[in-house]
Amino acid sequence: MNTPFAIEVDKLTKRFGDFIAVNAITFKVKKGEIFGFLGANGAGKTTAIKMLIGLSKPTEGMGKIAGFNVDTEPEKIKKNIGYMSQKFSLYDDLTVVENIQFYGGIYGLSRKKIKEKTTEILEELELTEVSKSLVISLPLGWKQRLAFAISMVHDPEIVFLDEPTGGVDPRVRRQFWETIYQVAEKGRTVFVTTHYMDEAEYCDRVSIMVAGKIEALDTPHNLKQQFEATSMDEVFLKLAR
Amino acid sequence: MNILAYIIQKEFIQIIRNKAILPMMTVLPIVQLIVLSNAASNEVKNVNVVVVDMDQSESSRTLNHKIIANDRITLVATSFNTNEAYFYLQENTSDIVIEIPPNFENDYINGKQPKIQLLVNATNGQQAIVGSGYLKAIVASFNAKLIQKVIPDISISKQSNTTISSRYWYNPELKYTHFMAPGILAQLTALLTIILSAMNVVREREVGTIEQINVTPLKKWQFILGKLIPFLCIGLVLFTVGIIASKLIFNIPILGNLLLLFGYTTLNIIAVLGLGLLISNFADTQQQAIFIAFFFIIIFVLMSGLFTPIDSMPKWAQQLTIGNPLAHFISVSRKVLMKGSGFWNIRFEFLYTFILAFIFNGLAVWSYKKQV
Numbered sequence A: 001m002n003t004p005f006a007i008e009v010d011k012l013t014k015r016f017g018d019f020i021a022v023n024a025i026t027f028k029v030k031k032g033e034i035f036g037f038l039g040a041n042g043a044g045k046t047t048a049i050k051m052l053i054g055l056s057k058p059t060e061g062m063g064k065i066a067g068f069n070v071d072t073e074p075e076k077i078k079k080n081i082g083y084m085s086q087k088f089s090l091y092d093d094l095t096v097v098e099n100i101q102f103y104g105g106i107y108g109l110s111r112k113k114i115k116e117k118t119t120e121i122l123e124e125l126e127l128t129e130v131s132k133s134l135v136i137s138l139p140l141g142w143k144q145r146l147a148f149a150i151s152m153v154h155d156p157e158i159v160f161l162d163e164p165t166g167g168v169d170p171r172v173r174r175q176f177w178e179t180i181y182q183v184a185e186k187g188r189t190v191f192v193t194t195h196y197m198d199e200a201e202y203c204d205r206v207s208i209m210v211a212g213k214i215e216a217l218d219t220p221h222n223l224k225q226q227f228e229a230t231s232m233d234e235v236f237l238k239l240a241r
Numbered sequence B: 001m002n003i004l005a006y007i008i009q010k011e012f013i014q015i016i017r018n019k020a021i022l023p024m025m026t027v028l029p030i031v032q033l034i035v036l037s038n039a040a041s042n043e044v045k046n047v048n049v050v051v052v053d054m055d056q057s058e059s060s061r062t063l064n065h066k067i068i069a070n071d072r073i074t075l076v077a078t079s080f081n082t083n084e085a086y087f088y089l090q091e092n093t094s095d096i097v098i099e100i101p102p103n104f105e106n107d108y109i110n111g112k113q114p115k116i117q118l119l120v121n122a123t124n125g126q127q128a129i130v131g132s133g134y135l136k137a138i139v140a141s142f143n144a145k146l147i148q149k150v151i152p153d154i155s156i157s158k159q160s161n162t163t164i165s166s167r168y169w170y171n172p173e174l175k176y177t178h179f180m181a182p183g184i185l186a187q188l189t190a191l192l193t194i195i196l197s198a199m200n201v202v203r204e205r206e207v208g209t210i211e212q213i214n215v216t217p218l219k220k221w222q223f224i225l226g227k228l229i230p231f232l233c234i235g236l237v238l239f240t241v242g243i244i245a246s247k248l249i250f251n252i253p254i255l256g257n258l259l260l261l262f263g264y265t266t267l268n269i270i271a272v273l274g275l276g277l278l279i280s281n282f283a284d285t286q287q288q289a290i291f292i293a294f295f296f297i298i299i300f301v302l303m304s305g306l307f308t309p310i311d312s313m314p315k316w317a318q319q320l321t322i323g324n325p326l327a328h329f330i331s332v333s334r335k336v337l338m339k340g341s342g343f344w345n346i347r348f349e350f351l352y353t354f355i356l357a358f359i360f361n362g363l364a365v366w367s368y369k370k371q372v
């Protein structure tokens, strides 16, 4: 792969009947970038992500992830991406370790690799003590961080996080963003949606989606200048109006 | 460990942790066997008879005792007068009047073939057919010629007696549970595996974990097979529990080769699981899955030959049962257990079930969409 871009999207569109959920969005994300994908409820963020990761077929337009076409090569994309869904996606009735093993297993990791990964995740998230507890018994913040770690169990180049910090307290959100920075430092691309405008400030670049369209796309600094705002919150409010 | 092993391992952990599945595999089959084999049978447990003994001889009394000794027959009254006996029939207090003619013993000894008359109250057809069947069997041991006469003014339907003999051919003791238990066992296994498999996949869809699986490079057939194998094991455990329970509780005959029966059962469960997985691909919620599953289950059960013999269905319905895995399952378990049939006798069931397994599972893999 010799392009500098991890994600290239050109006029990508999704219709549900007459309704256009995602309307011809166009953007590029550089490798190693933290890309914030903002938008109000129902703006079409999740729908867009699902097209990018091969869960949903685009109605029109073109998308390339890690150099593979989203329309024709979804299975090739899957080896190179991690995805943390907006819906909680771990097995409640499995323990922390069993969840890691299962996802490591279906990504085809070797037994040795799974062992390594398990120790690594447990230590990094300080979950060693609860490693044999069922996931259902963990607080939401822990679950979310575990889900993030598991979505990266196969060391993907690009990771898509759909509202990873929804509903968790500020302390856990900070931890979460520290992890995101660590991931990006290793040269991985992070594509993240969020509702929290303060989180937008942590991103290298952000796009703001309104009713299926991308209305603004730049670094947080430039966006604030462009809209003569002091915070991303203000930018967002001006756009939404 | 390869990818498939990880899926199967995960399913087994979930199955073992699920508090509902273990009782479903053990208690449910036993309870259903007991309740259904007894309640849903149209076995005739008790026939009320009136004996009119006009001979009063040694022989007639022996016959009389033989009749009374049968635990399915209750003697309501003895009488010397046929007209008085008719009264019991009219009142519905008796199902059958047995008339032993005068000179019964004499004629019998002189080889004149005395005629015993059975007057059958045919308002309850089942009672009439089966009851007279019992009596015929008893009287037959006397090697006497029997005339059965159905009283015209009471009889509503006069049915042919030939049906009884064929139905009880492989069940000489007329134990209805022996006839019902293998069928109920087959029906329960099929029903539970369809529902469990359909619900399982749909639950993953509801919770959202299936999406997470769909973004992995997992192949469709790996997913389907990973679901199929654990539920096949559940089905086999359930069937085994059922067989053991039927043997212990009802002492059902096991005349055929159990290995053959389990071989067929495995094939059959694979077929119905394929259907369950197919259903799950078209249902978004567990509720929908249950509704679709029940649609099939009701048709399967009613047209399975469990309660109504397939032979007595209209021709078109009989042909439809070829597509009914449950009909084949019931037929095989009855044949193997009660008749001791070998592979050759159930080759068509094997063939049809194999085709069904292929179709259902093929469709399940084909219609499983990783992408919407």
Ligand SMILES: Nc1ncnc2c1ncn2[C@@H]1O[C@H](COP(=O)(O)OP(=O)(O)OP(=O)(O)O)[C@@H](O)[C@H]1O
Pocket (backbone or CB within 6 Å): A016, A019, A021, A039, A040, A041, A042, A043, A044, A045, A046, A047, A048, A086
């Ligand atoms: N399968 C579907 N069929 C019809 N409409 C859909 C479907 N999926 C999503 N939509 C609609 O598309 C629009 C965008 O939904 P989407 O989930 O992408 O929004 P979102 O930006 O992720 O919102 P949120 O912040 O609430 O997660 C919504 O109006 C939603 O109702």
Ligand SMILES: [Mg+2]
Pocket (backbone or CB within 6 Å): A045, A046, A047, A086, A162
């Ligand atoms: Mg969303």
